[in-house]
Amino acid sequence: MMQESGTETKSNDSVIQNGAGPDNHLLECTLRESRSNGETPLEVGAVELAHLQQQQALQAARQLLINQQPFSGIKANKRNDKHPSLQVPVSVAMMTPQVITPQQMQQILQQQVLTPQQLQVLLQQQQALMLQQQQLQEFYKKQQEQLQLQLLQQQHAGKQPKEQQQQQQVATQQLAFQQQLLQMQQLQQQHLLTLQRQGLLSIQPGQPTLPLQSLAQGMIPAELQQLWKEVTGSHTADDVVCNNHSTLDLSTTCVSSTAQPKTSLLLNSQASTNGQASVLTLKRESSSHEEYTHNHPLYGHGVCKWPGCETICEDFPSFLKHLNSEHALDDRSTAQCRVQMQVVQQLELQLSKDKERLQAMMSHLHVKSTEPKASPQPLNLVSSATLSKTASEASPQSLPHTPTTPTAPLTPITQGPSVITTTSIHNVGPIRRRYSDKYNIPISSDPMISVDFLSLPDFAQNQEFYKNAEVRPPFTYASLIRQGILESPEKQLTLNEIYNWFTRQFAYFRRNAATWKNAVRHNLSLHKCFVRVENVKGAVWTVDEMEFQKRRPQKISGSPTLIKNIQTSHAYCSPLSAALQASMAENSLPLYTTASMGNPALNSLANAIREDLNGVMEHTSSNGSDSSPGRSPMQGMHQVHVKEEPLDHDDNDGPLSLVTTANHSPDFDRDRDYEDEPVNDDME
DNA sequence: ACCAGGGTAAACATGT
DNA sequence: GACATGTTTACCCTGG
Structure with missing residues (x-):
């Protein structure tokens, strides 16, 4: 048994490493490549760039999806280690971090300039973009396959007009989707630009390509329109007339004769390089030449x-010369500028659509983080005021050291599929006091709140995060520990299984195993x-729910905050009252059956009962011998001690039979009274 | 300042 | 002897 569990632990540890390591590895690789790209003078075409960035986004999206499942993500991470993204039909080149990588998000976090709400919105927007890109990418691949298939057919069967038409259609579709992909990429650029403009994301010197491209391609339509007016002058009116839409839908029929077709944009064709933007550039140069020397968007x-263009210009003067000569005011440059405006406009529209979609998704998923109500912040998104300290607490790296190290790096928060809700937090159990306030959990401003548990649906929902x-x-x-035990089908776990549960349920516990495992044992x-409880297989750990309840600090009546929270927080949904539990135990009900735990109605009822009793019993606990603040008022009333009878329960699978005893030690810990547990003594 | 709860570290014992 | 498991103690931090 011991050997077996030991093996399990080892394998589990390896799983842990596989689960967390490759993920980071992938991200680190992405970052490295991005940075190396920024230092490389070579450039890749926009399409290739878009592909690569989309693959990045795909990777991230896959990661998000994969990580929703406990163990599949580990395998997927292994797969990611091999960089399958490089198999896409794009030339493997340098990657520009125009997709907001997790590192960048972490950077944002570290800079502590984002409010949790902002961060949440950004993360979700990014996620939505990634997912949409994935869809587009898949569709694009299908189109590509279809095109190739038809090409093959054509080769064998000879060319026929219909097939040609079909082929053209497919090609057109493909181009359209390529354009969509590019637009998605540019949307992300704009997204990133927005971050930059808000000062939320600083670009490191090693990544000069990012801000430049973002600036070049992510201009706000209003600015572009103004620019356009300045540059084109009388052409502007024609544009408006030409537009089929009220916006800047600059179709190819509208642009001038030398305008590039739509595909030229997405294919990044080597359009002749002369344009009107140089006028503006010159205008800017005349005003503040020095300013743009090192920060020229073009x-x-x-x-x-x-x-x-991508013409190599050794220095800024040569670039200016090139700009004046190659990108002068002519129809082609005008057309390019129009296309760019159109792209930007569509990006704006796309962003708004994505926002709407995000809202719909969130409302569908009952995500409460964006509710306008007070302090609906997700747990991981702490307020900026407490970010630093919390970050150190939340950091996995900070785990081994003491909580007094606020300088620890911020936890690389990988965006989870769900967001912590305050209601579900309290369903789990006591919130660690020192963290609860930092996490800005509105409901638990009183750290002594003891709302808890037995709401596995809610808990599971948060577990996803x-x-x-x-x-x-x-x-x-x-x-x-208790949650893990109660989640088990038999309400009992070996130590190793508890370890596994921790690592399975919490990414945080996939590191520093020695520390938290020691804490678990402790x-x-x-x-x-x-x-x-010992059985044939070995020792398993179970939960004495009454003992657990006893330790709950009860200051409910003395806490105005709590009272207020109770009134305003729909009673936390699910805590099962100790009274109800005791009643269930006395009636030989399966105290921890999944059915009872998963019954929201029952939980609500139990919660109400519990709260009422808590309020009533606060001053009625007559057990004078127990003045422990950790004692629940319920215990004075019931004095029911759920205890195990190992002799009665089957060694193999049967759940522990629970009998009630009348006596127990009032203290939850420290004074662990083993006389209360003759079973264990007997067994040991 | 004191206390309690919680986290972390470590020493130690025991069993495999 | 190595390792897992379990117990215990000490120290620290946080919040009341």
Whole structure:
């Protein structure tokens, strides 16, 4: 048994590494490549860039999806280690970090300039973009396959007009989707630009390509329109007339005769390089030449950033010369500028659509983070005021050291599929006091609140977040251990299984295993609510729910905050009252059956009962011998001690039979009274 | 300042 | 002896 569990632990550890390591590895690789790209004078075409960035987004999206499942993500991570993204039919070149990589998001976090709401919105927008890109990419691939198939057919069967038409249609569709992909990419650029403009994201010196391209391609339509007016003058009116839409839909029929067709944009054709933007450039140069010398939107890394140009200019004067000569005011440049405006406009529209879609998705998923109500912040998105300290707490790197190290790096928060809701937090168990306030959990401004548990649906919902986000769960070890045990089908787990549960449910516990495992063992031994039961297979740990309830600090009546929260927070949905539990136990009901736990109605009822009793019993606990603040008022009333009878329960599979006893130790921990547990003594 | 709860580290014992 | 498991103690931090 011991050997077996030991093997399990080892394999589990390896799984942990596989689960967390490749992920980081992938991200690090992405970052590295991005940075190396920024330092490389060579450039790739926009299409290739778009493909690569879309693959990045795909990777991230896959990661998000994969991580929703406990173990599949580990395998997927392994797969990601091999960089399957490079198999896409694009030339493998340098990657420009125009997709907001997790590192960048982490950077944002570290800069502590984002409010949680902002961050949440950004993350979700990014996620939505990634997913949409994935869809487009898949569709694009299908179109590509179809095109190739038809090409083959054509080769064998000879060319026929219909097939040619079909082929053309497919090609057109493909181009359209390519354009969509490019637009998605540019949307992300704009997204990033918005971040930059808001000062939320600073671009490191090693990544000059990013801001330049973003600036070049992510201009706000209003600015472009103004620019357009300045540059084109009388042409503007024609544009408006020409537009089929009220916006800047500059179709190819509208642009001038020398205008590039739509495909030229997405294919990044080597359009002749002369354009009217140079006028503006000159205008700017005349005003503040120095200012734009190193920050010209159209110049970066010795390369002209005019769309489709990429002419190498050794220095800024040569670039200016090139700009004046090649991108002068002519129809072609005008057309290019129009196309760019159109792209920007469509990006704006796309962004608004994506926002709407995001809202719909969130409302569908009952995500509460964007609710306008007070302090609906997700757990991981702490307020900026407390970000630093919380970050150190939440950082997996900070796990081994003491909580007094606020300088620890911020946790790389991987965006999880769900967001922590305040209601569900309290369903788990006691919130770790020192973290609860930092996490800005509105409901628990009183750290002594003891709303808890037995709401596995809610808990599972939050678990989805913690499975992916390396955020330290704000629950005590005892609560987590208990949750893990109660989630097990037999309400009992071996130590190793508890370990596995931790690593499975919390990305945070996939690191520093020695630390938290020690803490788990410590808590198991320390807290009386955890009962060790030996059977043939070995020792398993169970939860003495009454003991667990006893430790709950009860200051409900004395806490105006709590009272207020109770009134305003729909009673936390699910805590099962101790009274109800006791009643169930007395009636030989399966205390921890999944049915009872998964019944929201029952949980609500239990919660109401519990709250009422808490309020009533606060001052009626007549057990004078127990003045422990950790004692629940319920215990004075019931004095029911759920205890295990190992002799009665089947060694193999049967759930533990629960009998009630009348006596128990009042203290939850420290004074663990083993006389109360003759079973264990007997067994040991 | 004190206390309690919680986290972390570590020593130690025991069993495999 | 190595390792897993379990117990215990000590120290620290946080919040009341």
